[in-house]
Amino acid sequence: MTILPALTAHIRAAGTPAGTPTAPATLADRPDATVLRLGDTVVKAHAPGTDPARLTRRLETAAALPGVLLPPLTTTAEELHDRLITSWPYGTPVDPHTPAAPWAAVATLLALLHRSTPHPALPPMRGPAKAARAVTRLRAAVYAHPHPAARPVLHAWAALPAWARAEAPMPGPALLCHGDLHLGQLVRHPAPDGPWRLIDVDDLGLGVPAWDLARPAAWYACGLLPPDDWTRFLTAYQEGNGPAVPATGDPWPALDVPARALTVQTAALAITKALAADRPLDEIEQAVVDACARMPAG
Template sequence: MGIDTSRESRSSTPELIDAMAEVAARVGAQRQTPVVLTERADVLVLRIGAVVVKAHPAETDAAALLSRLCLASAPRWRGILLPPLPIGDALLVHRGSHTITAWPYGEPVDPDDPDAAPWEAAATLLARLHALPEPGRDLPEPGRDRPEPGRDLPAAGGPARVHRAMRRLRAAGAAADQAAAATVCQAFAALPDLFAVPAGSARLPEPAAPRRTLVHGDFHLGQLVRDPHENTGSWRLIDIDDLGSGDPAWDLARPAALFAAGILEPVTWLRFLDAYRAADGVAVPREGDEWTALDTPARAVAVQAAALALVAAARENRELDDLDTALVDACRRIATASVIS
């Protein structure tokens, strides 16, 4: 799993931490002090020795998660996705209101060495992921104790993440920068109707896109680790919580949005895009204007990133930094001209 921070776990959730440590022990982790890799209001990820244990949000759809875990466990995807660790005869367990999964620890991308960031490797992994059969077709046979991932694999979670980010921004209320929040809300309102949720509806509409492939759903460099089972140092994709069927352009949307917002250097963006095309990725045209496919997802992800940046600034009681401001400026362009760049 990826690493956001590294510190000793807080004692504010001792029961959950004890439950996660028990799961780690069941998959062979030696008894060690847990180290927090990610801690948010809705998720906790701990490293215990060579094992990573994740407590998923309380509202997680366990059936959908199980289908994703089954797919990530299948041999066909092991060169692309890091497989979970079986917990006894199961791939997940329930402890209180949380669903818990276990994973091997893999070395993440070093955030302090941007020049070594594996953009080409990431692009190639995504192209390989997108080249696989649409979920539900030509899938491997399930094990006797595992449900078939097949057609129960849900839609990829990209659009849903945009909506969740906006809900968090609205929940922040007066604590968020009001002028910036208004700009982000205006940009969100300018997004295409396919992002709208009908009143009273519990389900998000799926993107109306001609391409449908297996999609990671939340790609960024923090979703890469080196495979701990290989000596070659190969990279693997992690965090399958939004894995599903959808438009593969969403997996390129975050780097595209950061490039359009002036945050990602043009040479880095071209390294990523050219490597994706060289690997026969289907999310964008092989030649010509990539923005015909990327514009809408990139705008949506820019809105999502800006909303979460404002939520973080409000939570930390600080002024917006340069990165936050660049994202809000991108939203201003989206709101006023319906373009991101």
């Protein structure tokens, strides 16, 4: 039995509230995560090999910060088919078609997160490790099928400092970080009209808080995020006394390395997916690769 039918049986065994569908909805089904919803409950099968002690610390952190992170239904992960399973309340995600994305809301939550006291045994946040994994996948893909876009991406990766490539400890002071911030990590709870909360604790940990600002910063630098949205995001973070960037003045000395790392990660994943689908890069993917080509050589 694969994890999807096993997880389906697991969530059904918890009981189906009256008036809800009897069949759970699949919210995600990837090698690193399978997520199902039944009524107001969501269950997640975490990636194979997830460390149970570290996941527990992350769950405890979410439970302790209900004003910032969506709290789990329990801080104890269950084991199912050699996968760790967690349970959550359902939250309404960001509508991708909304004309005004909630950039200010996510920035305010980030500032609160970064100023929160972390769990004493919390592991490092996994942002650099995820970027390194994307580059490893790219190298494997282009070894079998060379692609001209890979060269500037790998050159840009090599020019990053060792900590941003997960080859050295992150510089301090280490603060509480989300580790994989994007608008897909934001939900309203209680659904559908409650306050915004951050979700997905898999990469939560101690590290460089600027990493959490790096994806919107990279999109802005690549021309993929409108200036007004970037200004709204950055201003809300600064007004929330977020420690990742100065309250006034130029934020880019703090954001430069993380933003370059996230640009490389995005480009690496784009090339890998394009090769797997045997298709050319689309316009957005090419823009990210072009941004890597413009990065300093070191």
